[in-house]
Amino acid sequence: MTTDLRTELSAAYADVALADPLDAVVRRGRRIRRARRARRVGPALVAAAAVVVGVTVVQGEDAVVVPGPIELVDYSVPAFPLSFDQLPAGLVGPSISADPSFDEVGLGAQHAGWSDPDDPDNSLGLGVHDDEPDTSGEDEVGEAEVDGEDATVYRMDVTGGPEAYSVVWERADDRWVRVSGSGRFGSEDAVVDLARRVVDRGMAVPLQVALAPRGWVVVAYKDDRILTLADPAGAPATEAAARTLTVHLPPSAIAPADLPTAVGSVVGPMEQVVVQGRPAHLLPTADGWYLQAEIPDGTAFVLQAPADFTPAQVVAVAEGVARP
Amino acid sequence: MTPEESFAEFYSAHKDRCLRALVAAGTDRAAAEEAVAEAFARAWASWPKVSRHPAPSAWVVRTALNHHVSRWRRTRREVALSADVAASTAGRAADPPERDDLLRAVAALPERQRQVVALRVFLDLDTRQTAEALDLAPGTVTAHLHRALTTLRATTAPDLEVCS
Numbered sequence: 001m002t003t004d005l006r007t008e009l010s011a012a013y014a015d016v017a018l019a020d021p022l023d024a025v026v027r028r029g030r031r032i033r034r035a036r037r038a039r040r041v042g043p044a045l046v047a048a049a050a051v052v053v054g055v056t057v058v059q060g061e062d063a064v065v066v067p068g069p070i071e072l073v074d075y076s077v078p079a080f081p082l083s084f085d086q087l088p089a090g091l092v093g094p095s096i097s098a099d100p101s102f103d104e105v106g107l108g109a110q111h112a113g114w115s116d117p118d119d120p121d122n123s124l125g126l127g128v129h130d131d132e133p134d135t136s137g138e139d140e141v142g143e144a145e146v147d148g149e150d151a152t153v154y155r156m157d158v159t160g161g162p163e164a165y166s167v168v169w170e171r172a173d174d175r176w177v178r179v180s181g182s183g184r185f186g187s188e189d190a191v192v193d194l195a196r197r198v199v200d201r202g203m204a205v206p207l208q209v210a211l212a213p214r215g216w217v218v219v220a221y222k223d224d225r226i227l228t229l230a231d232p233a234g235a236p237a238t239e240a241a242a243r244t245l246t247v248h249l250p251p252s253a254i255a256p257a258d259l260p261t262a263v264g265s266v267v268g269p270m271e272q273v274v275v276q277g278r279p280a281h282l283l284p285t286a287d288g289w290y291l292q293a294e295i296p297d298g299t300a301f302v303l304q305a306p307a308d309f310t311p312a313q314v315v316a317v318a319e320g321v322a323r324p
Numbered sequence: 325m326t327p328e329e330s331f332a333e334f335y336s337a338h339k340d341r342c343l344r345a346l347v348a349a350g351t352d353r354a355a356a357e358e359a360v361a362e363a364f365a366r367a368w369a370s371w372p373k374v375s376r377h378p379a380p381s382a383w384v385v386r387t388a389l390n391h392h393v394s395r396w397r398r399t400r401r402e403v404a405l406s407a408d409v410a411a412s413t414a415g416r417a418a419d420p421p422e423r424d425d426l427l428r429a430v431a432a433l434p435e436r437q438r439q440v441v442a443l444r445v446f447l448d449l450d451t452r453q454t455a456e457a458l459d460l461a462p463g464t465v466t467a468h469l470h471r472a473l474t475t476l477r478a479t480t481a482p483d484l485e486v487c488s
Contacts, residue, residue: 004484005426005445005473006445008426009344009348009426009430009441010344012426012427013347013348013446016344017339017340017343018340018342018357018360020339020357020361020364025361025365025368026331026365028361028362028365029365029366029367029369029371030368030369031365032365032366033369102362102391
């Protein structure tokens with residue numbers, strides 16, 4: 001008599017089962033195919049997108065001569081693609097962010113949120129997704145027509161929280177949109193009314209760079225704190241092997257003398273350089289360049305770039321970092 | 325058989341086994357469900373190629389593992405395996421205590437050993453297929469399995485075997 005590992009583990013995991021129905025997986029697979037086709041005809045689609053919100057791919061017309069293996073060109077970060085024609089009164093925001101795509105070097109879900117400073121339970125969200133957003137844990141409570149498309153209304157039951165509803169639909173351009181509301185916006189009528197007020201009018205991303213490597217794409221951002229671009233020849237930005245250029249504004253600067261220790265994995269001497277007319281510090285690390293500098297109002301920012309940038313190119317990109 | 329029919333048959337036969345392999349390999353249950361569903365969707369998106377793969381379920385699990393290990397997801401929701409397994413087994417009063425011990429011992433194995441055990445047990449892969457799925461040399465797979473079984477025998481069941 002022996003203990004059979006296969007029998008024991010199979011019995012132990014007998015209740016572990018994938019609940020996703022076949023048709024949902026097939027629909028998801030079709031979207032992946034569509035995305036691949038779209039990438040193959042990318043230039044045409046990029047040109048179309050440029051009409052409204054600019055391009056996520058860095059395609060500046062004028063190369064900026066900063067010698068090195070990377071070609072830097074003029075650039076401005078494209079806007080968050082949608083907004084409301086009129087925002088309900090009493091809200092502050094938006095707080096906008098974008099997560100990287102898991103499938104390709106590009107943006108995944110983008111989200112804008114507004115809230116009521118007098119009552120944070122009253123909030124409003126606008127999401128833009130490449131794939132159908134995850135609604136697990138929410139109850140489907142209704143249907144509506146939004147911009148000529150069939151939309152589904154969901155209710156989220158948050159114990160002890162305010163009423164929260166959302167409406168989800170797929171636009172003609174294959175993007176999925178989700179409008180969510182809570183508190184005084186937390187009703188089926190309120191979210192459907194708000195969904196019908198979504199317009200193709202961009203909202204500026206508040207952290208900008210004026211120069212970027214040609215062909216690279218924006219893959220993530222969060223308000224005026226983080227901005228990441230990635231090399232499309234590399235892995236998706238969700239993977240460690242991605243080649244990325246990231247600007248972020250830390251809560252506070254690190255004292256220059258402490259930088260080598262704080263940054264870690266430093267592989268060469270720290271250089272003092274000048275960025276935007278102020279002293280800055282550049283360190284070569286095992287993961288690439290690490291630059292700490294300041295924008296003109298004295299706010300510190302950090303720029304991280306792959307090691308094949310030249311020091312002059314890192315400084316050139318940093319010269320264009322701004323919070324307009 | 326149409327491509328749709330063959331994929332439906334494949335999905336029905338392998339979806340739970342692939343999920344169990346990923347969970348047993350150490351992936352948090354919720355993340356594993358997402359990763360396996362995504363991997364099957366990608367399998368359908370490339371079905372002409374994947375259907376000719378010598379072990380399509382291994383392709384799915386490899387894709388799911390790759391999907392899961394992204395650092396963004398790690399920072400968001402990875403749950404310590406030992407805690408996850410302990411929590412999931414705690415509710416199963418009907419399980420014999422020896423099985424709980426075995427599960428905890430599997431959970432305590434190094435990651436690669438857990439993955440090898442999971443793929444051999446749930447997908448019934450041979451050494452070469454397991455090596456391909458995990459991007460390891462066949463000899464490394466053999467070594468991981470040997471070490472895993474040695475550990476499990478020493479800690480839980482001296483008579484442990486992987487029967488067919």
